[in-house]
Amino acid sequence: MKGGFIIFLIRRIINAIVTIFLLIVLLFILLHIIAPNPLTLAKIYSGNPHPTYAQLLVVEKEYGLNKPLYVQIITYIWNLLHGNLGEDPIYKVPVINLLSKYIPRTLEITIPATILSVIMGLISGAIAASNRGKGLDYFLRGVYLVTWASPTFLIATVFQLAVAYYLKLLPPYGIVNPALTSPPNITGFPLLNALLAGDWPYFISVLRHMVLPVVSLAVANFGIVTRISRASMLVNMNADYAKLSLMKGLSRRKVVYGVVLRNASIPIVTLIALLFGSSMAGSVAVEDIFQYHGMGWFITNSLLNLDYVGIISTTIIVAISVITANLIADIMYGILDPRVRVIG
C-alpha cells in the first residue's frame, strides 16, 4: 500500500511538470501563429507602440526571435529553470524581481480567500442540506446563485462602497497605510514580514487592507462549494452510517454537522485548485478596484504599458502556482480517499 502511494505521488508530480512545459510550448506556438514574422514578434516584445527598425533589430536579437521556434522554446524553458525570465522592457529590471515582489502579495489574498470560500461553502451547504425544501434552503440557494452570477468586480465594488465608503470600517484601497515604514523584507509577504519584525501597527494595517479583497474573492467563489457540499451532504445523509449514528442516539445536529459533514467534505478537496485558480483570475479585477498592488494590478498595468514580457512571465508564474495547487489538492485527495490512488 505504501509503495502504491509513492507511485501515485510520482505520477502526479510528473503530470504536473509535463502540463507546465506543454502550456509554455502551446503559448509559444499560439504566439507564433498570431505573429509569424520575427519583426512583428519584436514589435510585440518591444513594449513600444512605434519602434524604429533599428530598435526592432535590437529586440529581435535580445530575445532570439529570429531563431527557429523550438530553439526559442528550449532557451525559454532553460532560462526559466534558472529563474531567468528576461528583462522587463518598461521597468528595465529582471522580470523575476518584479514578480517576486507582486506575486506574494497576491498569494496573501488568494490563499486566505480560497480557505474562506471553502469554509463559507461547507457551512452554507450543510445548513441548506439539513433544511432541504425549507425557506432557509431556498434563501441560501438564492444567495449562491446571485454571487455565482455576479462578475467579481461588481461584488468588490459593492463591498468597497458599503464597507469602506459608507460605513468607513475599513480602508477603501491600498496595501498598507503609506505613513508607516515597512519592516525589513524577509519573506516577500508583507504580513509575514511584519509578524517576524514584531511590527504590530504595520501588521494590523496590512490586515485591515486585506479584508475587503479577500472577502470579495471568497464571496465571488463560494457558490460552487455550497452547491457541491449541499449535493454531497444530501447523498451522505441517506447513507447507512448516518442512519446508524442516529439510531445510536446521537442528536440530529451532531449527526449532520459532525458525522455527515466530515464525510461530505472530501469531494470539496478536488475543488480547492479550481477555487484557487478562480481567485487568481478574480484578483485581476479585485486588485484594480482596491488598488492593491499585486500580480493582478501588475498584469493590468503591463497591458496598458504594452509590456508583453511582463504579461507572459506573469501568466507562466500563475500557471505554475495553479498547477502546484492542483497537485497539492490531488495528493490530499489521495491521502483522504485511498480509492483515488488506484485510478490515478
Add this chain to the structure above:
Amino acid sequence: MASVKDYKTILKMLVKEPAGLTGLIIVSAFLIWSLIQGSLELISIYTKNPRYSYMLLPHNPFAINPALALHPPTLAYLMGTNGEGEDILSRILYAIPRDAFVAIVVVFSSIVIGAVIGILSGYIGGWLDEIFMRITDAFLSLPALILVIAISVPLKANYFGVILGLSIVWWPTYARLFRVQVLEVKNADYVSSAPIYNISKARLFYKYIFLNVIDPILAYATLDLGNVILTYSTLAFIGIGVTPPIPELGAMASNGLSGLPEAWWWPLFPGLTILLIVMGFSLLGDRIQEILMGEVMY
C-alpha cells in the same frame, strides 16, 4: 428523460416552475433585444446614419453633456448619468448586443472544436487521445481569463481579437465533455456495428455519435453562455476589448469607479445588468439540465 428534439415538451416543463420561467424570460428578453438593437446598429453603420442606432433608446448614448454630469437616477434618466453626462441606461442597452454576439460565437465555436477533438479522441483513443487530452489539460490548468490576457496583446485586443482569443481558450471543456460522452456510446451496438453497414466515418461521427451525445452538452452550453459573458466583461473591465467611445458593460463599470463614492449608480448598474443576464442563463441551464438528464450533474 427528454431530448432536445422534443423542444415543445421542454418548453412546457420550463414554464411550469418559477426558476425555469424566470430564466427563460430573462434570456429571451436579452436575446430579442440583442437581435433588434444589434440590427439597428448594423443598419446605422451601413447607412452611415447614427440616428438609427439609438432610435429605440431613451437618450442618445453618445450625447456628452457636462451640465448633466453625474445626474442621479430620476424618471428621465432611470439609471442616472456618467461623468460626461451620458445616459447610463441608454449606454447599457446599446452595449448588450455585443455581449450576446460574443457569447454565441464563442460557445458555438467551442462546441464545434470540442466535438472534433473530443470525438476523435474518444473514438480513436490511443496516442491521439493521449496528445489531445494533454493539450486540453494544459489549457484547463489556467483560468481562461489569464490565458486570454496572455494572448490578447498579439491579437491587438480589440473586439474581434477578444472573440478570437476567447474561442482559442474556451473549447477544452467541450472536448472533455464530448470525449466522456463518446466513451459511453462507443461500445453501443449501433456504433460498433456501423462498419458492417459500410457507413462512412464522417456519417458515423456526425449522425451516430455527435447527434446522439449533444443533449447534455447543449444543456451545459446554455449555462456556459453566461460564463462567457462574465469573462468577456471582466476583460473589458481591465481594458481589453471594444474600443471607446463604444459603450461596453465591463468598461463602464471600470470607468464608474472614478465616480465613487458619490455616483454609485455609475459602476453598479452595468455590473447588475451582467448579473441579471448571467443569472438568467444559469437558471435556464440548470432547469434544462434537470429536464434532459433528470438531475443536475455537478
